[in-house]
Amino acid sequence: MDLRTTDAPPSTTERLAVDSVLGPPESGWFGGERTPLDGHFALGGVSRAASRRHLLLPTLHALQEQVGWISLPALAYLCQRMDLPPADAFGVASAYALFRFESGSPVVVHVCDDVACRAACGGDPTDELAARFGPAGTGTSVTWQRSPCLGHCEHGSAALVQKAGAGGGRTSVAPFVTGDMDRLVASGPDLDLGELPAPLALVPQRGAQGLRLLRRVGRVDPASLDAYRAAGGYEALRRAIELGPAGVIAELKDAKLLGRGGAAFPTGDKWEAVARQPVRPHYFVANADESEPGTFKDRVLLDHDPYALVEALTIAGLATGAHMGYVYVRGEYPVAARRLEHAAGQARIRGLLGEDIMGCGLRFDLEVRRGAGAYIAGEETALCNSIEGRRPEPRNKPPYPVERGLFGKPTGVNNIETLLSVLEVLTLGGAAYARVGTPGSTGTRLFCLSGRVARPGLYEVEMGTSLGTLLDLGGGVAEGRPLRAVLLGGAAGSFVGPKDLDLPLSFEGARAAGASLGSGVVVVLDDTGDVTAVVARVARFFRDESCGQCVPCRVGTQRQEEVLGRLVAARPFGTLDDELALLADLDAVMRDASICGLGQTASSLVSSALQRGLLGGAHGTKGGQGG
Amino acid sequence: MTTVAPVALRRQVEVMIDGQAVTTWQGATILEACRDVGIEVPTLCYLETLAPVNVCRVCVVELEGSRALVPACSRPVAAGMVVHTGSERVRTSRRMVLELLASSVDLSTAGGDVHRWIDEYGARPDRHGEAAPPSARDRAHAGHHEPLEGGLVATVAQPVKRDNDQYVRDYAKCILCYKCVEACGEEAQHTFAIAVAGRGFDARISTEMDVALPESACVYCGNCIGVCPTGALMFVSEHELRARGEWDESRQEVTSTICPYCGVGCTLELHVQDNRIVKVTSPLDHDVTSGNLCVKGRFGFEFAQGDR
Numbered sequence: 001m002d003l004r005t006t007d008a009p010p011s012t013t014e015r016l017a018v019d020s021v022l023g024p025p026e027s028g029w030f031g032g033e034r035t036p037l038d039g040h041f042a043l044g045g046v047s048r049a050a051s052r053r054h055l056l057l058p059t060l061h062a063l064q065e066q067v068g069w070i071s072l073p074a075l076a077y078l079c080q081r082m083d084l085p086p087a088d089a090f091g092v093a094s095a096y097a098l099f100r101f102e103s104g105s106p107v108v109v110h111v112c113d114d115v116a117c118r119a120a121c122g123g124d125p126t127d128e129l130a131a132r133f134g135p136a137g138t139g140t141s142v143t144w145q146r147s148p149c150l151g152h153c154e155h156g157s158a159a160l161v162q163k164a165g166a167g168g169g170r171t172s173v174a175p176f177v178t179g180d181m182d183r184l185v186a187s188g189p190d191l192d193l194g195e196l197p198a199p200l201a202l203v204p205q206r207g208a209q210g211l212r213l214l215r216r217v218g219r220v221d222p223a224s225l226d227a228y229r230a231a232g233g234y235e236a237l238r239r240a241i242e243l244g245p246a247g248v249i250a251e252l253k254d255a256k257l258l259g260r261g262g263a264a265f266p267t268g269d270k271w272e273a274v275a276r277q278p279v280r281p282h283y284f285v286a287n288a289d290e291s292e293p294g295t296f297k298d299r300v301l302l303d304h305d306p307y308a309l310v311e312a313l314t315i316a317g318l319a320t321g322a323h324m325g326y327v328y329v330r331g332e333y334p335v336a337a338r339r340l341e342h343a344a345g346q347a348r349i350r351g352l353l354g355e356d357i358m359g360c361g362l363r364f365d366l367e368v369r370r371g372a373g374a375y376i377a378g379e380e381t382a383l384c385n386s387i388e389g390r391r392p393e394p395r396n397k398p399p400y401p402v403e404r405g406l407f408g409k410p411t412g413v414n415n416i417e418t419l420l421s422v423l424e425v426l427t428l429g430g431a432a433y434a435r436v437g438t439p440g441s442t443g444t445r446l447f448c449l450s451g452r453v454a455r456p457g458l459y460e461v462e463m464g465t466s467l468g469t470l471l472d473l474g475g476g477v478a479e480g481r482p483l484r485a486v487l488l489g490g491a492a493g494s495f496v497g498p499k500d501l502d503l504p505l506s507f508e509g510a511r512a513a514g515a516s517l518g519s520g521v522v523v524v525l526d527d528t529g530d531v532t533a534v535v536a537r538v539a540r541f542f543r544d545e546s547c548g549q550c551v552p553c554r555v556g557t558q559r560q561e562e563v564l565g566r567l568v569a570a571r572p573f574g575t576l577d578d579e580l581a582l583l584a585d586l587d588a589v590m591r592d593a594s595i596c597g598l599g600q601t602a603s604s605l606v607s608s609a610l611q612r613g614l615l616g617g618a619h620g621t622k623g624g625q626g627g
Numbered sequence: 628m629t630t631v632a633p634v635a636l637r638r639q640v641e642v643m644i645d646g647q648a649v650t651t652w653q654g655a656t657i658l659e660a661c662r663d664v665g666i667e668v669p670t671l672c673y674l675e676t677l678a679p680v681n682v683c684r685v686c687v688v689e690l691e692g693s694r695a696l697v698p699a700c701s702r703p704v705a706a707g708m709v710v711h712t713g714s715e716r717v718r719t720s721r722r723m724v725l726e727l728l729a730s731s732v733d734l735s736t737a738g739g740d741v742h743r744w745i746d747e748y749g750a751r752p753d754r755h756g757e758a759a760p761p762s763a764r765d766r767a768h769a770g771h772h773e774p775l776e777g778g779l780v781a782t783v784a785q786p787v788k789r790d791n792d793q794y795v796r797d798y799a800k801c802i803l804c805y806k807c808v809e810a811c812g813e814e815a816q817h818t819f820a821i822a823v824a825g826r827g828f829d830a831r832i833s834t835e836m837d838v839a840l841p842e843s844a845c846v847y848c849g850n851c852i853g854v855c856p857t858g859a860l861m862f863v864s865e866h867e868l869r870a871r872g873e874w875d876e877s878r879q880e881v882t883s884t885i886c887p888y889c890g891v892g893c894t895l896e897l898h899v900q901d902n903r904i905v906k907v908t909s910p911l912d913h914d915v916t917s918g919n920l921c922v923k924g925r926f927g928f929e930f931a932q933g934d935r
Contacts (some may be wrong), residue, residue, distance in 0.1 A: 072836050085844060086835035088812075091822030094833075097770030101836060145771065373770055374826070391823065396681050396701055544770045548803070548823070548830025550682045552720070555727035558828040559755060562780050566756075571778055573756045582754065589723035592696045592716055593684040600695060 014074035017066040021059045022052065022081050031080040049083040054407075056082065056389030060093050061331075061370060068164025069100040084389075095391050095547070097373030098162065098331050105139055106168075106189045109181065110147035110160040110332075114293045114541065115487060115534050116523050117149075119451030120156030122530075128178050133185065141188040144181065148375065148541055149293035150174070150332050153450035153523070154202040154457045160332050163193055170334040174199035198335055201300040202457035204474070212424045212444050213417065214460045217304040222339055225346045228307040234352065236426040240315045241360050243426075245275055248319040252422065254430025256442045261287060261415030262492070262518050263597075264507045267422070270412055273402040274320040277410035282322040285387070285406060285413045286313050288329045288336065289371050289378035292490035293541060294521035297446040298416040300458045302329065302336035305420070306343035310366065312419035314357065315426070317364035320412050325366035328383055331373050340368050375545035379596050380413040381405070382547065393549045394596035417446055417520075437463030441506035445517070451487075451524040452478045464509065468501030470522065481526040485614060489518025491538045492601035494608035495531070531614040532568055535606055539564045542602040553599030556590045560603060567615065583610065642708040657688060657699040657710055666712055669721060669744045671728075672804035673700040674854055676917045677814045680805045685724045685744075688712045696720055718748060726750035730758075731782045731828075733800045736858030736869070756780040761799070765837040767829035781828060787866075790839035793847050793926050795866045796832075800859035803830060807851035807860060815919045820844040821851070849925035853908060853918050864905045875900065886924040891915065893924050904928045 010018070019025070025032030030049055059078050063070050070093060072086075079086045093099050100108075113126045129144055130136065136145050144159075152158035152174030159176035161184065163169060171193045173180055184191060205211060206218045221227040228234075240248050252268030259265045274282055286309060290298035302309060313325045329337045344366055347353045353365050369387055371377050377386040381395035384406045405411025421443055425433045434442045441463035447470055450456045454475025461470055467486065477483050483498045494515045496503060503513050510517045525531060539561040548554045563579055563586070566572055572579045587603040594600045609615045638653040644661060651660040656679070661668045672683040681698035690697045691709040696717060699710075711717060725745050728734065729752035734741055745752075759779035775781060788796040805823065812819045820843045824833035834843040852860040861869075868874040879900045886893045893916045898906040907925050911918040 072838070075835060085812075085819030085822070087822040087824075087833065087843065088819050090833065090835040091824045094824040095769055095826045097768070100768075148770070376826075396698070540774065543827060544772060546827040548825065548827045550684050551724050551727055551802070552684055554803070554828055554830060555731050556723075558731070558781050559727065561774060562756065562778075565774055566778050569778070573778060574754065578754065585719065585723050585726075588716070589720045589727070593687045593720040593724065594695070595681070595684075 008073040008076075010071070010073040010077040011067075013067055014063060014071065015077060017062040018059055018074065018078045018081060020066070021055055021062050022078075025081060030083075031077055046083050049081065052082050053084060053389040054387060056084065056089060056092060057369065057372060057386065060096075060099055061372065064099050064162075064372075065164065065168045065170070068106050068168070069103050071101075071103075092389060092391050095374060095393075096331075096371075097544075099372060104137075105141050105143040106164045107142040107184065107191055108162045109142065109144040109184060110150070110162065111144050111176065112148070112150040112152070112158045113146050113537070114149035115491070115537055116153035116294045116450040117157050118534060118537060119487075119523050119525050119529055120153075120456075122452075122528055124533075125157055129181060132178060133181060139185075142185045142191075147332075148544065149291065149295070151290055151296040151299045151330070152199055153294050153296050153448060155199065156450070156456065158199070160334075161191075161193065161196065163191055165189070167193065169193055170331070171196050172199050172332070172335060173197075201304055202455075203300065204455045204457045205459060211460055213301070213420050213446060214458065216308065217300060217458075220305070222304050222306055223342060225307060225343070225350060225352075228305075232427070233307055234311055234358075236423040237311050237315055237318075237352075237358070239426045240318055241358060241362065245319045245321065248315065248426070249275065251425055251430035255425040255433040257418070257421055257425055257433070258441065258507060259415060260417035260421065260445065260520070262292075262489075262516070264517075267414065267418055270402060270414070271316065271319050274322070274410050274412040277403060279410055280321075281324065281409055282320055283406040283409055283411040284313060284316045284320055284322040284325045285380075285383065285411060286316075286325065286327040286416060286419055287378060287380065287383060287413050288327055288333070288416050289383060290333075290416070290519070291330055291375040291378055291545075292492070292519045292521060293538070294448060294450060294487065294490050294523045295519040296448050296450075297458055297520055299333050299336055301416050301420060302333065302340055306336075306339045307347065308420050308423060309340065309416060310343050310347050310353065312422050313366055314353065314362075314364050315422060316412060316414065316419065318362055322412065323363045323365070325364065326387055326406070327366060327368045328377070328387060329368060329370055330378075331371040337368055337370050344368065374547075375541075376547045376596075376598055379598060382596070383413065384411065391547070393547045394598075396595065415519075438504070438506045438508070440508040445505065445520060447505065447520045447522050449474045449522045449524070452481065452526040452529065453524040454478050461505065464504045464506040466501065467496065467503045467505060467522075470505060471501065471524070474524075477524060477526050479526075481528070484525045484527050484529045485531055485612070487521065487523040487525065487534065487605070489516045490521040491541055492516075492597070492604055493518045493521060494604060495612055495614055497612060531609055535609045535615060536561075536564045536568055538605050542598070546598065546602070550593075550595045550599060552589045552593045553595070553602060556586050556594075556599065557602050560586050560590075560606065564606065580610070583607075640704055640706040642704050642706070642710060644710045645712055651704055653704070655704055657690075657697070657702050657704055657708075658686060660704050661688075661699060661710075661712060668699050668712060669725075669740070670700055671741070671802060671856055672806065674806055674911070676911055677806060677809045677854065680809070683724065683728075683802065683804055685721055687717060687720050687724075689714045689717050722748040722750050726752050726755075728802050730755040730780065732802050732857070733782075733784070733797075734802075734857060736800060736861070737802075737856060741857075758782045758784065761785050764798070764825075764829060764831055765833065767825050767831075769826045769829070772829065783831075788839075789863070789866075791841055791845075791847070792863060793922075794849060794852055795861055795863060796840075797859050797861065797866075798831060800857045801832060802857055802859075803832070804856060806854040806856065807832060810850040810854045810919070811845075815850050815917070816846070816848050818844050818846050818848070820846070847922040847926060848920060849907075849922070850919045852925075853920070862906045864903075868900070868905060874905075879905070886920070888923040888927065893920055895920070895924055897928070903932055
């Protein structure tokens with residue numbers, strides 16, 4: 001391949017940003033100073049340069065953070081370093097929301113206006129910002145942007161502050177009130193990210209008896225490996241080493257552990273499928289690209305119990321024969337990424353990662369990779385593409401990742417909660433674990449309670465606990481108001497009403513009610529809650545987050561948003577029945593013909609709201625009793 | 628190019644398609660099996676010479692045991708598969724795919740098959756609403772958009788890109804089938820001048836940061852034009868004739884000849900109207916070119932016109 005790039009040189013800052021990830025250039029052939037010798041020797045190394053494509057995303061992050069945007073000369077330089085076509089690299093970079101390609105204000109405040117924060121404040125949280133600070137994207141030294149769910153739903157408001165230049169980086173602010181924006185505007189480009197307080201996690205059950213997944217959260221110092229070990233850490237890995245790979249998988253099967261990411265696939269079966277693949281190497285990926293609106297469980301676990309994930313991933317490596325693991329943390333979770341990096345570093349120093357773990361000859365290490373603002377990157381095959389430095393587009397399945405995943409090799413991909421549940425399986429023993437919960441859904445499960453609830457936060461309950469019991473744990477509807485609806489499962493979930501409080505929170509219980517636990521989202525809407533606005537926001541979310549690969553999802557999510565906009569404005573195109581027929585057709589084509597789960601579930605909340613007569617604009621229509 | 632295993636080593640499998648037992652080779656796709664027995668399956672992003680990307684979803688069929696429909700163009704057959712190509716679910720999805728495309732893309736120069744399918748499946752692109760005016764799609768930022776006001780519906784309408792003398796890029800006609808990207812990249816030319824950029828409805832074919840073609844890696848082989856199914860990529864000569872209303876395929880003659888430039892000897896098809904070459908193609912099923920040419924074969928015909 002003969003690359004052609006722009007002749008304009010990158011600035012020194014841009015060059016340094018790229019070199020901070022890739023190291024200094026090897027020769028004039030790859031972007032270094034041209035020496036007279038370069039004209040006489042072709043040193044090769046093209047395939048070596050191209051084999052670093054997986055560093056594309058980290059390099060783009062470095063440019064974004066240190067420079068504030070990605071210019072054409074900077075892109076050309078990094079492409080020269082990696083032997084990548086610039087059009088290809090731009091195609092990748094432009095698929096992520098957190099990268100910019102025009103210079104602008106050095107401080108960007110991404111403000112969440114998604115379903116949970118909307119439910120909590122009873123309106124659009126950005127209305128006041130727009131009134132006080134001008135429309136999104138304006139402002140010379142500090143600007144604000146609308147953002148999808150930032151995963152701080154328990155606080156009811158949140159922002160991600162992105163600063164470029166010296167001391168640049170990202171940090172989360174939650175709760176986020178207008179006064180915070182005043183302070184950010186006042187400090188302008190001199191903002192010191194380190195001075196912003198790290199958001200706390202709300203775990204109302206903290207210290208309660210019987211907690212498993214949450215027992216260390218808020219009680220054990222997340223920075224201290226000793227504290228983690230003193231609290232029982234690394235006993236599960238010791239047990240796993242005794243059991244051996246087949247023994248670990250047998251325990252998981254006995255435990256009947258099902259994946260917590262949304263699809264409820266049996267974890268033991270997945271691990272066994274990876275372990276049995278003859279092709280080497282194997283990889284294991286921890287999927288912490290938690291972006292489902294209303295979900296914050298992975299953030300709480302990673303922020304406050306990072307060693308648990310390091311241990312769990314090591315066990316996954318042992319059981320599946322993977323020597324390399326990746327943790328893909330969503331770009332909006334800077335604290336989680338930092339704490340996980342720290343935890344992995346400590347574990348490496350203490351021989352708990354590396355060549356000879358615990359002196360047992362076990363070899364395993366992990367790398368933390370950051371996403372850059374793309375919900376679709378949480379889809380397991382899109383996630384593999386993202387780590388590889390390709391566009392985060394889902395792949396055609398089959399083949400599934402267990403057969404051909406990361407770098408085309410057999411790969412296990414699990415959600416953070418699933419991996420941490422493995423620790424509990426090994427600690428309790430598979431059979432004992434299976435006795436917790438219901439026969440079809442074993443163990444405990446995390447639920448992200450947010451919206452108009454008295455005590456929002458992350459809750460851990462036994463599988464099969466009723467929705468009403470969970471709401472009671474959270475103190476019921478805030479201010480004792482009547483319940484209107486509960487958004488269960490996330491943007492791809494469904495609504496349940498006040499009559500469904502007996503619904504057992506188990507996979508089979510939710511399925512029987514035509515709902516899904518999804519990622520454990522429980523957003524409470526009281527009688528003042530505007531379901532139509534929530535549904536319209538979800539439609540906008542899918543329109544923004546579709547990767548654009550397949551027609552049903554690319555155009556279907558656009559059309560779905562438009563129909564809902566017309567219904568909200570009570571200005572149907574044709575009759576109301578025409579619009580409802582169109583929604584039904586969009587639902588059919590997206591559900592049946594999309595490539596991946598995003599498109600297949602992009603209409604489920606709309607359908608659910610219609611079925612329950614919760615959609616304001618569709619008053620008095622078939623099946624609806626009005627709102 | 629795909630390698631073909633010796634016939635003796637290829638195993639046969641039997642599948643049921645629309646109630647008919649079909650015997651085909653292991654490794655064949657459902658689409659190939661359907662074509663073997665004369666069942667029409669519409670395709671847009673599929674091309675015999677490219678690896679299937681299965682993105683347009685117009686070829687979906689119902690496979691028993693599969694929750695969602697499956698793309699016929701890329702799903703290999705397996706013994707015992709039961710496939711339905713004409714069920715209500717299949718027809719609904721195909722109708723909607725065609726309708727979604729026709730409501731958002733200018734299909735006026737797409738092949739006749741597309742319009743026939745739109746009629747046959749009963750797609751009604753006009754029921755989505757009034758189209759919004761053209762927009763600056765190259766400036767869209769992933770994850771951010773402002774919903775249109777006044778009940779207008781979004782389309783991919785945008786000005787034609789004309790930045791060189793060889794071909795125009797009219798992305799208002801682009802259905803994002805990925806074929807041009809494949810042909811420019813790994814499947815044929817290995818130039819990688821274009822890629823899919825942006826995401827969702829704002830996804831588009833773009834050079835790096837939308838630089839003009841002369842500043843990009845483009846080598847003007849025109850292999851992207853050769854695979855474009857909708858006329859979004861078009862010879863300047865054809866584009867100008869169409870703009871003047873003078874393009875008339877009934878008056879055109881296609882002459883097969885051999886490229887005069889080098890020793891490879893690619894077959895050229897010269898499309899001639901009023902004694903002037905208006906377009907150059909190469910047959911897809913040609914075992915030397917697979918439809919691909921270089922800049923000389925594709926565009927180096929001016930000397931034959933005698934103007935210079």
